[in-house]
Amino acid sequence: MPTSHPNFRVLPFLDQIELVWDEGRHIAPRYEGKDTLVLYHMQGDFFVEMFYNHVDNVLQERLRTFVSTAFLEPYAAYIKLDDLALD
Structure with a gap:
């Protein structure tokens, strides 16, 4: 059963990371200064x-x-709809 957004938010950081890597679907990276922000869509229908x-x-x-x-707008330049396997 997918983790809901409220339940995800109360998890410890390391548990959140593990869940993102296990259940998250990588969408795209974007760049902000010295940071790379990597977007994931979670099975519980929220984004990380x-x-x-x-x-x-x-x-x-x-x-x-x-x-x-x-x-999601800041990711628009990095996402090609053809790359997404839309169900």
Whole structure:
């Protein structure tokens, strides 16, 4: 059974990361200063952005989660609809 957005948000950080890697569907990266933000769509119908510092080569202990598709706009330049296997 997919994890809901509220249940995901209360998990410890390392459990959140594990769940993203196990259940998340990679959508696209985008770049913001020295950070790479990597977008995942979760089975519970929400999105997770993982923050990766590409200068220091480290995953930051920070995630952003959201359900609104309005927050997807910054990824528009990085996504080709043909690359998405829409069900």
